[in-house]
Amino acid sequence: MQRGKGMKFVGDSRVPDKESRNKIPKDYSEYPGRTEAFWPNFLLKEWLVGAVFLIGFLCLVAAAPSPLEQQADPNNSSYIPLPDWYFLFLYELLKYEFAAAEYVVIGTVIIPGLGFGALLLAPFLDTGTERRPSKRPITTGLMLLGIIATVWLTYKSAAHVDWEERAKYSVEAVPDVEIDEEHPGYEVYANNCLSCHGDSLQGNPGMAPTLVGIPYNAEQIKDIAKNGIGEMPANQFSGTEEELNQLAEFIVSTNKQASGEGEGEGESEGSEEGSH
Incomplete structure (x- = not known):
């Protein structure tokens, strides 16, 4: 029998594969829009987007600083405290009957807990591989519901504030x-x-x-x-x-x-x- 005929070489695990040491990263151009290398492609994009938003936010704060009020006066019973703008939606929620008075625990703990808890659980409720919002109804729906509720309650709260009356409490009004x-x-x-x-x-x-x-x-x-x-x-x-x-x-x-x-x-x- 001719040497080697009918035999197949399967390799020896004891011999290192030199080619495996310098493997070339997978070419993701075959799957456009679906997946990409986490490092550095995806992470670099995330950093760039975060930097743009951070710089924009800092410019907004510098151009329109948050108005400050005077020191609290315990003897001024006419003063009505007002939370910062990012808590106005929770402030407005407490004005509703089911979230105030004897139901205050519902308005301060249960409803906000369910809202933020739903957003935290969204990735576990929707485990699909799709990245398009239209293909992820659970995650997209929870996020849209949270945004709409926050924006609407903030608007309702700000619309009922007498800003001219509150101006007298500002630091700028202090003689x-x-x-x-x-x-x-x-x-x-x-x-x-x-x-x-x-x-x-x-x-x-x-x-x-x-x-x-x-x-x-x-x-x-x-x-x-x-x-x-x-x-x-x-x-x-x-x-x-x-x-x-x-x-x-x-x-x-x-x-x-x-x-x-x-x-x-x-x-x-x-x-x-x-x-x-």
Whole structure:
């Protein structure tokens, strides 16, 4: 019998295949639009798209910064807190009967939990290999439902906000005052009020409100300093009658400067609310 005739060489696993060490990546041009190499093709595209959106978002923030409001005043009961724009849809959801009052758990936990949970489970509910949205009804439907609900609730919430009324709470509406440290009443203020109301009468959140723009005249300020108001207890002032007069004059003069008028002595008489 001729040597090798009728025999087939199947190879020896003990001999390394030199060609397998430098395999050429698969040519995906045969499957356009269906699949591609994760590295670097797909990942590079993802990075580029993410970078474009990030730069665009940063430009938007720089061109139209988010409006900031003043420090919280615990004595201002008329203030209605409003969440940031990205939480407005949840804020609007709590206005509906089935999501508020005794059903508040439904509006704050169950409904948002189901919504975000559905988006998290979407890849597991739709395991198809298709990349076209029209061929992935479950994933596409959940995403569209989430987007429509968020946009609609945000629009409804923003449409009912009185933005002109809220403008008075903005940081830009805070009067810019220059504290006259040479005023004889400033030292009295520093000894009695500065620790709570701040070095510029700006107040401290949770402790004391601002003293700029308060609707009180000198006599009312002296009465508040001795007898207290709201959460401020009585007998917080320790000084002579002359020092009390200097303190009241200092606060009134600072408020005149803030209003830009000479008549801002706080013409509201007998007000018992809020600031002190």
